[in-house]
Amino acid sequence: MARHTAWLLLALAAAGAHxxxxxFEALPPTRPDDLRLALGTGNRFPVHETSIGGASVxxxxxxxxxxxxxPLRQLHDGARAxxxxxxxxxxxxxxxxxxxxQQQLSLAGASDKIGLYLDEINAPxxxxxxxxxxxxxxxxxxxxxxxxxxxxxxxxxxxxLPLGLDIVLDGPAPRAGxxxxxxxxxxxxxxxxxxxxxxxxxxxxxxxxxxDEAGRAQVxxxxxxxxxxxxxxxxxxPQQADAWESDFVTLAFSAAPP
Numbered sequence: 001m002a003r004h005t006a007w008l009l010l011a012l013a014a015a016g017a018h019x020x021x022x023x024f025e026a027l028p029p030t031r032p033d034d035l036r037l038a039l040g041t042g043n044r045f046p047v048h049e050t051s052i053g054g055a056s057v058x059x060x061x062x063x064x065x066x067x068x069x070x071p072l073r074q075l076h077d078g079a080r081a082x083x084x085x086x087x088x089x090x091x092x093x094x095x096x097x098x099x100x101x102q103q104q105l106s107l108a109g110a111s112d113k114i115g116l117y118l119d120e121i122n123a124p125x126x127x128x129x130x131x132x133x134x135x136x137x138x139x140x141x142x143x144x145x146x147x148x149x150x151x152x153x154x155x156x157x158x159x160x161l162p163l164g165l166d167i168v169l170d171g172p173a174p175r176a177g178x179x180x181x182x183x184x185x186x187x188x189x190x191x192x193x194x195x196x197x198x199x200x201x202x203x204x205x206x207x208x209x210x211x212d213e214a215g216r217a218q219v220x221x222x223x224x225x226x227x228x229x230x231x232x233x234x235x236x237x238p239q240q241a242d243a244w245e246s247d248f249v250t251l252a253f254s255a256a257p258p
Contacts, residue, residue: 093154
């Protein structure tokens with residue numbers, strides 16, 4: 001375990017997370033029964049830079065261990081984040097999630113930016129080869145994308161949520177030095193050979209992981225504090241030739257001290 005943790009710490013210092021992800025941040029409550037969350041987008045976790053805009057949020061809810069779902073209220077749509085809230089008894093374990101309506105992106109003559117994007121999401125060789133062929137034909141980048149975000153609050157075992165792309169922990173968030181296991185689901189089905197980055201808030205550095213054939217992965221979390229799992233499933237668009245479709249996903253959680 002010690003050797004594994006030391007290797008992971010070295011890897012975290014050698015890599016970075018730079019994609020424009022959207023994630024939840026827990027905010028200090030104003031009263032014991034007050035849950036407050038910020039949902040924003042940033043170039044580098046944990047700093048939110050822009051709000052996704054409240055009007056673009058299709059769903060934002062929290063689910064308790066009893067299976068009941070509670071809608072999150074939009075409190076304030078600031079420049080850097082959308083603030084959401086829920087009144088619920090203090091100490092209630094919750095999984096909270098949000099999904100943004102599908103957005104459209106079109107870029108012409110931006111091969112350098114697309115190359116950086118593919119690096120930031122650790123795109124597989126097949127995606128890079130397809131884009132090289134499209135770029136050689138002088139075609140623009142056309143992408144339809146959806147942002148999915150999730151955060152765990154409390155000690156219950158998380159369950160799958162109604163997200164297009166979801167990360168489900170095997171159990172409650174671990175303590176530093178303990179193992180973290182999870183499964184990635186795309187529309188409820190395990191997603192094999194999917195690249196995710198585990199990013200630590202205090203350093204902003206990350207380590208890439210890949211799911212196995214069953215959509216599962218496991219890693220030792222070396223440090224306490226806030227963490228983010230982030231990934232982007234980029235694939236050929238099912239209806240539009242020469243275009244792309246993608247789902248972004250983030251899972252925010254905290255690791256307790258050992």
